[in-house]
Amino acid sequence: xxxxxxxxxxxxxxxxxxxxxxxxxxxxxxxxxxxxxxxxxxxxxxxxxxxxxxxxxxxxxxxxxxxxxxxxxxxxxxxxxxxxxxxxxxxxxxxxxxxxxxxxxxxxxxxxxxxxxxxxxxxxxxxxxxxxxxxxxxxxxxxxxxxxxxxxxxxxxxxxxxxxxxxxxxxxxxxxxxxxxxxxxxxxxxxxxxxxxxxxxxxxxxxxxxxxxxxxxxxxxxxxxxxxxxxxxxxxxxxxxxxxxxxxxxxxxxxxxxxxxxxxxxxxxxxxxxxxxxxxxxxxxxxxxxxxxxxxxxxxxxxxxxxxxxxxxx
Amino acid sequence: xxxxxxxxxxxxxxxxxxxxxxxxxxxxxxxxxxxxxxxxxxxxxxxxxxxxxxxxxxxxxxxxxxxxxxxxxxxxxxxxxxxxxxxxxxxxxxxxxxxxxxxxxxxxxxxxxxxxxxxxxxxxxxxxxxxxxxxxxxxxxxxxxxxxxxxxxxxxxxxxxxxxxxxxxxxxxxxxxxxxxxxxxxxxxxxxxxxxxxxxxxxxxxxxxxxxxxxxxxxxxxxxxxxxxxxxxxxxxxxxxxxxxxxxxxxxxxxxxxxxxxxxxxxxxxxxxxxxxxxxxxxxxxxxxxxxxxxxxxxxxxxxxxxxxxxxxx
Numbered sequence: 055x056x057x058x059x060x061x062x063x064x065x066x067x068x069x070x071x072x073x074x075x076x077x078x079x080x081x082x083x084x085x086x087x088x089x090x091x092x093x094x095x096x097x098x099x100x101x102x103x104x105x106x107x108x109x110x111x112x113x114x115x116x117x118x119x120x121x122x123x124x125x126x127x128x129x130x131x132x133x134x135x136x137x138x139x140x141x142x143x144x145x146x147x148x149x150x151x152x153x154x155x156x157x158x159x160x161x162x163x164x165x166x167x168x169x170x171x172x173x174x175x176x177x178x179x180x181x182x183x184x185x186x187x188x189x190x191x192x193x194x195x196x197x198x199x200x201x202x203x204x205x206x207x208x209x210x211x212x213x214x215x216x217x218x219x220x221x222x223x224x225x226x227x228x229x230x231x232x233x234x235x236x237x238x239x240x241x242x243x244x245x246x247x248x249x250x251x252x253x254x255x256x257x258x259x260x261x262x263x264x265x266x267x268x269x270x271x272x273x274x275x276x277x278x279x280x281x282x283x284x285x286x287x288x289x290x291x292x293x294x295x296x297x298x299x300x301x302x303x304x305x306x307x308x309x310x311x312x313x314x315x316x317x318x319x320x321x322x323x324x325x326x327x328x329x330x331x332x333x334x335x336x337x338x339x340x341x342x343x344x345x346x347x348x349x350x351x352x353x354x355x356x357x358x359x360x361x362x363x364x365x366x367x368x
Numbered sequence: 369x370x371x372x373x374x375x376x377x378x379x380x381x382x383x384x385x386x387x388x389x390x391x392x393x394x395x396x397x398x399x400x401x402x403x404x405x406x407x408x409x410x411x412x413x414x415x416x417x418x419x420x421x422x423x424x425x426x427x428x429x430x431x432x433x434x435x436x437x438x439x440x441x442x443x444x445x446x447x448x449x450x451x452x453x454x455x456x457x458x459x460x461x462x463x464x465x466x467x468x469x470x471x472x473x474x475x476x477x478x479x480x481x482x483x484x485x486x487x488x489x490x491x492x493x494x495x496x497x498x499x500x501x502x503x504x505x506x507x508x509x510x511x512x513x514x515x516x517x518x519x520x521x522x523x524x525x526x527x528x529x530x531x532x533x534x535x536x537x538x539x540x541x542x543x544x545x546x547x548x549x550x551x552x553x554x555x556x557x558x559x560x561x562x563x564x565x566x567x568x569x570x571x572x573x574x575x576x577x578x579x580x581x582x583x584x585x586x587x588x589x590x591x592x593x594x595x596x597x598x599x600x601x602x603x604x605x606x607x608x609x610x611x612x613x614x615x616x617x618x619x620x621x622x623x624x625x626x627x628x629x630x631x632x633x634x635x636x637x638x639x640x641x642x643x644x645x646x647x648x649x650x651x652x653x654x655x656x657x658x659x660x661x662x663x664x665x666x667x668x669x670x671x672x673x674x675x676x677x678x679x680x681x682x
Contacts, residue, residue, distance in 0.1 A: 157490035176471035192531035217506035
């Protein structure tokens with residue numbers, strides 16, 4: 055899918071910006087992922103298979119765009135920010151690998167490709183997820199003796215923020231709530247709990263992706279907080295659109311089994327509010343996200359990422 | 369099991385030292401693990417169930433003993449070293465939870481208690497493992513604005529070392545080798561590969577536990593390297609003793625299903641060298657471990673931990 059290109063925030067179109075940043079992320083991921091003989095060939099292969107299975111790279115793009123938006127001149131120091139962007143994508147990828155397992159969502163197709171456990175078996179898929187999560191933190195911590203103290207401080211703060219967002223108080227907690235809510239009918243599963251589940255399951259890491267960029271970009275507390283609020287609205291919109299696409303999406307475009315959530319009896323926004331109202335909710339969240347940027351006087355590509363999240367078809 | 373108390377390295381007996389340090393680790397783990405309402409009650413309960421299921425705490429003891437041994441006066445700063453000790457134990461615990469899964473070793477008993485997936489189901493067990501691994505890095509990264517730059521530098525270096533040891537080049541890599549070697553007869557599974565598997569699967573995290581203590585304790589490169597070599601020998605001895613106990617151990621003492629490795633057709637030291645020669649190999653590794661300490665002029669409780677690893681019955 056090509057992101058919308060009609061809106062431009064500078065000399066480069068958004069499509070060009072996304073293309074360039076995605077290429078930088080993919081190059082860095084390829085370089086940072088372990089290879090034999092340092093690790094067994096099988097685990098290296100399984101990790102690369104899942105990381106290069108055609109993801110949108112929304113989260114690392116958010117990290118880079120947030121860092122760019124708080125940097126005078128508009129382009130952050132890639133050497134400092136790319137590891138954080140890659141770490142977020144590695145964590146996102148591990149969560150997909152584990153979510154797809156037979157004991158969880160039991161999905162055989164993801165991003166249009168057979169899922170990791172279909173290709174490598176359950177044991178190696180579990181271990182590949184574990185390896186991706188562990189490498190994410192290694193990538194974030196990696197440095198050299200000559201790093202300035204301020205860079206070390208930013209790295210530790212970013213690492214702590216990402217770990218909190220990815221763990222039991224964030225993404226993993228949301229997944230636990232999701233697993234224990236499947237089959238619950240909308241009558242007893244109230245909207246507050248739906249929101250709380252999604253805030254953790256998908257929202258927390260999207261927030262962490264953006265905040266990581268702001269922190270690594272050296273932004274002040276108030277600016278980082280504004281980026282956090284922007285990403286909170288963005289994450290909600292992302293999830294609502296995800297639910298809508300699960301119903302409306304063409305399986306081929308979506309790259310995963312359409313109608314899966316409804317079949318599993320999972321509570322979703324369209325199931326609870328209807329399609330029309332869900333679309334309104336998503337649009338309002340995106341408007342709220344942009345308002346946060348305007349109030350803080352930042353933005354840049356973050357505006358266009360918000361539009362993209364609303365208009366995406368996969 | 370009570371550790372041997374006949375040998376004393378100071379005024380306190382080793383048994384008292386272990387008791388005191390274990391209590392400190394357990395108190396810190398209880399404090400550091402997340403609780404509701406910050407996280408869903410179910411994941412908090414599953415994490416605590418596995419962490420407080422009667423582990424020996426060998427790895428965090430190693431971290432503390434290594435830190436103590438490189439600190440003038442013999443007692444390291446607990447506020448700095450305990451998070452690293454806890455992180456290593458959280459990673460060890462996650463690895464057990466995932467290893468016990470039906471798709472891996474399919475073990476229903478661990479440390480004398482039903483394994484996590486037996487109690488909470490497979491999905492929550494996978495997520496509890498993920499949560500423990502993520503929290504380990506959060507605990508290591510956590511700090512305050514007033515932390516000195518030198519503490520931040522030690523923390524990042526320790527985190528990077530532990531992540532490398534726990535990931536695809538270390539523990540997870542060893543588990544992949546183990547999973548893909550099960551059922552291989554000793555004729556084709558050579559001793560070099562057995563050693564390489566164990567060096568990763570159990571050895572890497574034992575090394576990281578000790579080195580983390582040395583690094584957080586502020587030791588110089590040569591001293592940290594000596595601790596690393598000590599722990600490499602110690603890890604090998606630990607694994608050989610583990611293999612012996614799997615054959616000889618009484619199920620009740622062992623707290624897990626005895627004879628499991630042999631039944632699964634896993635290559636082990638006794639299967640390859642016989643019990644007698646395996647015992648010799650373990651004793652020689654412990655002697656080598658102690659020799660490293662003597663050469664570097666350090667030691668303290670690390671000597672007694674080496675004796676304990678050789679004489680343990682569970």
